[in-house]
Amino acid sequence: MPDTPRDSAFPARHSAQNYHPLPVVIASADGAWMTDVEGRRHLDMLAGYSALNFGHGHPRLVKAAKDQLERVTLTSRAFHHDRFGEFCAQLADLCGMEMVLPMNTGAEAVETAVKTARKWGYRVKGVAPDRARIVVAAGNFHGRTTTIVGFSTDETARADHGPYAPGFDIVPYGDLAALEAAMTDDTVAVLLEPIQGEAGVVVPPPGYLTGVRELTRSRDVLFVCDEIQSGLGRTGKTFACDHEDVVPDMYVLGKALGGGVVPVSAVVSSAAVLGVHRPGEHGSTFGGNPLACAVALEVVALLRTGEYQQRAAELGAHLHRELASLAAGGAVQQVRGRGLWAGVDIAPSHGTGREISEQLLERRVLVKDTHASTIRLAPPLVISKDDLDWGLEQMRSVLAG
The missing domain is CATH 3.90.1150.10 (Aspartate Aminotransferase, domain 1)
Structure with missing residues (x-):
């Protein structure tokens, strides 16, 4: 007997079971509300793990995407396109930085940050070849590539994917003394989420980020903040680091940067850090594509309003x-x-x-x-107080x- 429309909407038989979604199938969405295939409306209190900070179908983001779709969507980085320079300039300015290296997914951006920190360590700090180390926090979630899960403490994400890349030291989150003890002359970066999302929205002790900033500066170590979930308005400021007036050496951005329309991520830093890259050493066919830049430019414009x-x-x-x-x-x-x-x-x-x-x-x-x-x-930042209360x-x- 053929599947019913409801049954055929569930892809369980043909999809790898790497997720355990709730039993609902969404057909459309608007603002803070999603409608399933049976016509029932649901209040979205997850917002795509913060990818939908501006809600579903934000008219300015949809218009930006539609307008760009009619012009050009991909050139690869083999050629310039007319949205790229403006995107990099506007995002760098929002972050108070000088350079942007665009990618697609959050995990790609974290991998880019790791590669950048190591390259900076060798070319600028003077660490001996293949000795660079990066300090990370227990409970972290920076993505699911083999490099990243290798320094995860979540066995569900980590198990059965080894062997893992060396060069990472794990310390308790929020513990400045442990962080300081883990740092050596070979340490090139400290990679942290200013609020740990997957761990259960864990906020560090007051003064922790300030302490990390002071410690890394004193030891000539890069402070890399993964603001993929916490950034771009989610916590009440543009970046979660802003709550302690901390400016890291490198922002890692994603999720909301694409407005829930297209995947967009980026590493944003100074010319002294991102300037270590040379042509051919790192790249992405889709990173910084015209469609991504058009949408992300509108995201930056929305954030500038406050x-x-x-x-x-x-x-x-x-x-x-x-x-x-x-x-x-x-x-x-x-x-x-x-x-x-x-x-x-x-x-x-x-x-x-x-x-x-x-x-x-x-x-x-x-x-x-x-x-x-x-x-x-x-919930999406566009949610009304009445809907939130409901x-x-x-x-x-x-x-x-």
């Missing part, structure tokens, strides 16, 4: 007040986060993170679990059960 950072700050404060009241009721063990971003640890007596996510799905609210007991909330009320009802 509107989205302010919305994230104001609605985020409201979100965390409401979540604190849930924690006081006993169904939630802990709430962490900043801006419109939260990790909510569910009390075991009330179910697993997956079970709570499925119960919220029944109430037409979309969230996702991580590490068994935690759910993450990251979503929180559904959560309150689920947790009261």
Whole structure:
């Protein structure tokens, strides 16, 4: 018997099972709402893990993409195109930096940052060949390439992909003393998320980022901030580092940079750092393509208004007040986060993170679990307060059960 439309929408038989999605199939979306194949509307409280900071189908981003689609979408980096220079200039200016190296995915950008830091270490710092080391934090999530999972402490991501690349030292997140102890003359970079996303939206202790900045500067080590999830308005400021007035040596950006329209990532740094690259040493056929540049330029323009950072700050404060009241009721063990971003640890007596996510799905609210007991909330920054409150009320009802 042929599949029903609903059955055929689920690709389980023909898709590798590297994800465990919730049982819902989305057909369209607008703003903070998504509609499934049966016509039911769901409030998106995940925003593509922060890739959709500006919501689904933002009219300015869609227009930028449509306009560029009619002109040119790809030249490869073999030729110049008329959006590339402007994109690099505008993104560099937003970051207070000088140079941009564009890629496509977040993992590609992290790999680019690793290669850049090592090359800088050899060509500028003077580290002996093949001795460069990079300090990373336990609980990190920087992507899933073989290099990156090699320095992950998440066995689900790491297991059975070895052998792994050497050159990484893992220290506890938030521990400045451990970081300092791990640094040697061969250390070329410290790579950190200013807020750890996949770990459950873990915010470091106050002053930690400032301390890392001071320590790396004093030891002639690059401070590389992975702002792929935390950056571009999510936490109430353009970058999560801004909460401590910290400027790293290198920003690693992705997700929201493509506005949820196309994959766009980039490493942004000084000429002294990114200037170590020479033609042919690193590249990407699609990195910095015209379509990507057109959309990302509009993302930068949206961020320059400050509107989205302010919305994230104001609605985020409201979100965390409401979540604190849930924690006081006993169904939630802990709430962490900043801006419109939260990790909510569910009390075991009330179910697993997956079970709570499925119960919220029944109430037409979309969230996702991580590490068994935690759910993450990251609604689009365009969400209205009324819609946010409705979503929180559904959560309150689920947790009261």
